[in-house]
Amino acid sequence: MxxxxxxxxxxxxSEKGIENYIHRTATKENxxxxxxxxxxxxxxxxxxxxxVINDQVYLNFWLKARVDYGNYIMVLSIATQLFDYxxxxxxxxxxxxxxxxEVHQILTDLNPYKNDDGDLVYLLPPMFIKGFYFTDTGEISxxxxxxxxxxxxxxxxNILKLI
Numbered sequence: 001m002x003x004x005x006x007x008x009x010x011x012x013x014s015e016k017g018i019e020n021y022i023h024r025t026a027t028k029e030n031x032x033x034x035x036x037x038x039x040x041x042x043x044x045x046x047x048x049x050x051x052v053i054n055d056q057v058y059l060n061f062w063l064k065a066r067v068d069y070g071n072y073i074m075v076l077s078i079a080t081q082l083f084d085y086x087x088x089x090x091x092x093x094x095x096x097x098x099x100x101x102e103v104h105q106i107l108t109d110l111n112p113y114k115n116d117d118g119d120l121v122y123l124l125p126p127m128f129i130k131g132f133y134f135t136d137t138g139e140i141s142x143x144x145x146x147x148x149x150x151x152x153x154x155x156x157x158n159i160l161k162l163i
Contacts, residue, residue, distance in 0.1 A: 010075060010133055010140050011052050011059075017080045018148050020052040020130070021045075022062070026070035031132040034074055035143040039124040042115065045104035049076065075130040077148040078107070086155060093162050101162065109154045125150060 013020050023039065025031050041048060050062040052075075063073075087103045094101065105112070105122050112120040127150035131142040 004138075006138060006140070007133055010131070011073070012054055013052070013077065018077050019080055019083060021049040021076045021078075022052055023049045023074040023076060024066045024069035025072045025074060025132075028072060028134070030070075031072040031074060031134075031141070034126075035129050035131065035141070035145070036126060037123070038126045039074070039076055039129060040121055041104070041124070042119045042121050045102055045122070045124070071135040073133045073135065075132065076124065076128050077130045077146070078128055079149045082107075082149060082151055086159070089156075089159050090162075093159050106155055106158045108158065109152050125152070 011020060011022060025034065048069075050066070053059070083103055086106050090101055090103060090106060104124060105120075107124055107128070108122050109125050110123050112122045115121050126143065126145045127147040129143045130146050130148075131140060133140050
């Protein structure tokens with residue numbers, strides 16, 4: 001896949017203060033499901049997503065490294081201010097405890113659940129899904145629910161559960 005201007009303008013943050021991540025999936029059905037329902041991840045958000053950085057070499061590397069996961073590139077976006085707010089709150093609550101939590105695990109409206117392997121599954125709300133890019137045709141689908149500034153009372157409650 002070559003990086004073109006249309007693709008770049010979609011995956012790069014359209015405004016300052018937004019962090020974008022990409023995740024590949026195999027089918028249009030999966031991509032549309034993620035836009036409607038949100039992005040499920042097991043244990044760690046960063047295992048299957050890559051942060052978008054405006055660097056051609058970096059982007060080419062990750063696009064090629066993950067090509068086997070599918071031709072639908074999901075773009076997930078979170079406002080930096082929102083991310084930082086919950087990251088700071090998480091640090092305050094955890095203090096010096098050596099417990100690993102990612103901010104992405106806090107940004108869920110639903111309680112995590114255990115899958116068949118006993119791993120915790122989290123669901124990033126659909127508001128954080130900008131849309132997807134289909135590499136075969138260059139088709140871009142935007143999510144009507146998209147709002148990278150989405151803030152839920154549940155996020156605060158998720159942190160309070162850690163106390």
